[in-house]
Amino acid sequence: MISFIVRLRSRAHFIVGSKVGARNATFMGASARRKKEARQRLGILIASFLAVYFIVGARLVQYGLAEPAATGAISSNTIASRPDIVDRNGALLATDLNMISLYADPRRIVDADEVVEKLAFVIPNLDWSETHKRLRSRTAFQWLKRQLTPKQQADILALGIPGIGFRPEKRRFYPGGATASHIVGHVNVDNQGLAGMERHLDQQGLGDLRLAGLTGGVPLEPVRLSIDLRVQNIVRQVVANAMTAYKAEAAGAVVLDVNTGEVLAMASVPDYDPNEPSRMLPDGSVDKDYEKGWFNRISNATFEMGSTFKSFTLAMGLDEGKITLNSVVDASRPIRMGGFTIKDFRGKNRPLTISEVFQYSSNIGTAAVADKVGIEGHRQFLTKLGLLSRMETEMPGVATPTQPKTWKKINSVTISFGHGVATTPLQTAVAAAALINGGSLVPPTFLPRSREETKLVSRPVIKQGTSIDMRYLFTWNGVKGSGRGAQVEGFQVGGKTGTADKVINGRYAKDINFNAFVAAFPMDKPKYIVLSIIDAPLTGEHGGRTAASTAAPMIKEIIGRSAPLLGVQPRFGSPDAPHLLENY
Structure with a gap:
């Protein structure tokens, strides 16, 4: 009798309950217990998957509705503006143009060799070794090409390369070319003045405003110079x-x-x-x-x-x-x-x-x-x-x-x-x-x-x-x-x-x-x-x-x-001599 009870307990749980003073014992078999546990685990698994899908979907919607965020590795002065430079009569000497530059997140690049080969078809004189080195750097951000043309941007987009993107920038343009180069000066690829009056503007505080992020997208008053572009x-x-x-x-x-x-x-x-x-x-x-x-x-x-x-x-x-x-x-x-x-x-x-x-x-x-x-x-x-x-x-x-x-x-x-x-x-x-x-x-x-x-x-x-x-x-x-x-x-x-x-x-x-x-x-x-x-x-x-x-x-x-452009009127003969020209 004792051995029968031991075998029975090994196969089932013995549950004793009471109702209205009566004690009822219920036996639940092992198969029923496993079914219940399976249903519980399945429910937890389904809830977990639903939570994950909900989170992913919510983030995708957020990314879709949000404006493109600037990569953290890009300094804030990259798209900073500079004021136009004009001559004494308002003729344009220097201005900003909106440009697009190409960058990469090397961590997301799958095949650096393939990327270099594809970009070389679009970008002339691309430095293969330097570009490959940047793509294999495993850093968060690398410039690949500054100031692309609109056609180059469209061609690169058509390549569908993952891990690369575009960044809006400013490019300085000088309509007169070399005409006043030593006076106006020039800037570097980051739109920072290197020579002439461009450098003078940075020395007068424009550079500090750029570092503070106060010149990006803000219309600035033109800087008027003393020169006469005609002269x-x-x-x-x-x-x-x-x-x-x-x-x-x-x-x-x-x-x-x-x-x-x-x-x-x-x-x-x-x-x-x-x-x-x-x-x-x-x-x-x-x-x-x-x-x-x-x-x-x-x-x-x-x-x-x-x-x-x-x-x-x-x-x-x-x-x-x-x-x-x-x-x-x-x-x-x-x-x-x-x-x-x-x-x-x-x-x-x-x-x-x-x-x-x-x-x-x-x-x-x-x-x-x-x-x-x-x-x-x-x-x-x-x-x-x-x-x-x-x-x-x-x-x-x-x-x-x-x-x-x-x-x-x-x-x-x-x-x-x-x-x-x-x-x-x-x-x-x-x-x-x-x-x-x-x-x-x-x-x-x-x-x-x-x-x-x-x-x-x-x-x-x-x-x-x-x-x-x-x-x-x-x-x-x-x-x-x-x-x-x-x-x-x-x-x-x-x-x-x-x-x-x-x-x-x-x-x-x-x-x-x-x-x-x-x-x-x-x-x-x-x-x-x-x-x-x-x-x-x-x-x-x-x-x-x-x-x-x-x-x-x-x-x-x-x-x-x-002289005539400067408003100097020609005078012929002695200053004291009478005018020889008559109006008819």
């Missing part, structure tokens, strides 16, 4: 043609408002296209010769400006009261000093008036004027004109002038006619403007500046009477002297040539020149300074290689074409 185009054409025609290494020019210091135009060649700041060669390397065009010789380089410095030497003598226009200096024989001989090019070998010293560009006469002032007075005067210190302006990368560590008499003598001090052509033009605008030194600017604003930044550097005398000398040389090659009928051009032996490896090359011409017009009431330079010309007008045959003709063409 800029003329200046750039003239210097480019001159470099080719005269077989020179480089050339440049600048047009400056003498009263406000505004730069109306500035060009330096060789130059470059800011839409393509770096050009690739067929072998995939960067064209280093093309990148040399980034160098702006007007503000970023220093040169010995030759006889243009005689303008400052004579102005110094007049301002210090050491000479007058009626003074006579002895230029009859060369000067021996410190083992050097100072002589004139095609000298007159006789005493010269101050007007003749300027007209014939006498080194001997100019040295005599500098000697009257003295070494320290000479240095202080050039410092006062801003020719010995770094120029302050918005343009980044302005070069610092060079001068002797210790000024001796021989230094003062050579500097008097433009040797021994190297300065930028732009600050030479600024100092020349002070000589003829009434005596005020006005810092140059590439932004619009009113007369009221000019008064706050300008300072007097010479007497008004000295300025009147210098206008006379400029006019005299424009009519009688080396400035005749720059004369434009009706616009009263005056100025001074400068032909200097070029310094190569610390030595003067006797057969290679650096030529310059600084001019002003109209001389009865000067409004503009124009300065031209040409580096190492092999020929010039009528076969000459001096400034009169190279730099002066450049000035003539620039003024002749741009």
